[in-house]
Amino acid sequence: MAYDQNLADRLRDELDAQRAQYEELNMMGGLCFMIDDKMCVGIVGDQLMARIDPDIYQDALTREGASEMNFTGRAMKGFVFVNPEGVDMDNDLAYWVELCLEFNPFAKSSKK
Numbered sequence: 001m002a003y004d005q006n007l008a009d010r011l012r013d014e015l016d017a018q019r020a021q022y023e024e025l026n027m028m029g030g031l032c033f034m035i036d037d038k039m040c041v042g043i044v045g046d047q048l049m050a051r052i053d054p055d056i057y058q059d060a061l062t063r064e065g066a067s068e069m070n071f072t073g074r075a076m077k078g079f080v081f082v083n084p085e086g087v088d089m090d091n092d093l094a095y096w097v098e099l100c101l102e103f104n105p106f107a108k109s110s111k112k
Contacts, residue, residue: 010090014094018098022034029045038108049069054078065086069081
């Protein structure tokens with residue numbers, strides 16, 4: 001599955017503006033931005049995939065365009081999909097990226 005190239009460019013711009021050091025990896029049929037060897041934020045199709053603090057997960061789901069990430073068939077707490085309408089404005093994208101960057105230092109690395 002191809003991912004939204006425009007959203008990828010916008011994510012790069014936002015991460016650069018936040019001075020985040022990231023690595024890009026093709027994962028899950030999309031694009032993942034890794035920070036400190038941890039999945040931080042990404043794109044699956046035309047949706048933003050946000051890895052956020054599980055403690056604010058339920059509140060985050062109330063934002064426009066947000067839904068549970070159920071990539072495996074069941075909801076993954078702390079991972080949110082955001083439809084295009086939820087990130088069409090730059091300040092909306094910045095909101096999600098900030099949540100991801102705030103949680104990243106506390107996230108567990110999947111690297112063994």
